[in-house]
Amino acid sequence: MSVHDDPADAAALAAYAAVLADAVDAAVVPWLVRLARERCSRHGIVVDDPRRAALDGVTQRAGAECAQSVRQLLSTDIDDQTTTPLELLRSATRPVTELLDEWGVPPTARDEFDERAFPRDHHALVPASFADVDESLLEPSLVWGAAKAHVHLRRRRGEGRR
Numbered sequence: 001m002s003v004h005d006d007p008a009d010a011a012a013l014a015a016y017a018a019v020l021a022d023a024v025d026a027a028v029v030p031w032l033v034r035l036a037r038e039r040c041s042r043h044g045i046v047v048d049d050p051r052r053a054a055l056d057g058v059t060q061r062a063g064a065e066c067a068q069s070v071r072q073l074l075s076t077d078i079d080d081q082t083t084t085p086l087e088l089l090r091s092a093t094r095p096v097t098e099l100l101d102e103w104g105v106p107p108t109a110r111d112e113f114d115e116r117a118f119p120r121d122h123h124a125l126v127p128a129s130f131a132d133v134d135e136s137l138l139e140p141s142l143v144w145g146a147a148k149a150h151v152h153l154r155r156r157r158g159e160g161r162r
Helices: 007-042 049-075 085-091 094-102 112-117 135-158
Strands: none
Touching (some): 007 094, 049 085, 049 094, 085 135
8 A cells, every 4th residue: 555545545446356367266166177178079078077077277377376366366456566467367267278188179260460469369269358258257356457547546646646
């Protein structure tokens, strides 16, 4: 918290961050499982018991790491945040990509922008927005983002910068 922060604004931002973190925690594993199953189904690859066990292990680990990283990020002062919750969700797809590669799932056709922006996402798993992960993330992400922007602007004004 900065000396320029209004305590009520800081408390509201923290509350919105907690709501977003809880929503990410609830959504990330089902989303990762859904992505993997959709890619397998598209190519006729059956997710049998051994694959289901592997998928559960990978998605549980990736989901837990993602949720923890999001909570850590959102508890960090806004001036010290070096990434975004959406970028952390994007990173959670890497282990699923590796698993799909192991299973021989063919790459998904992507447009030029996606190939350039996310070169290792050859299964097109990376979300463009929170809504791509789950609709339940849309409102909390927007509210948190607006609160963060508000606190940021108030800080800069308090510092005499804009």
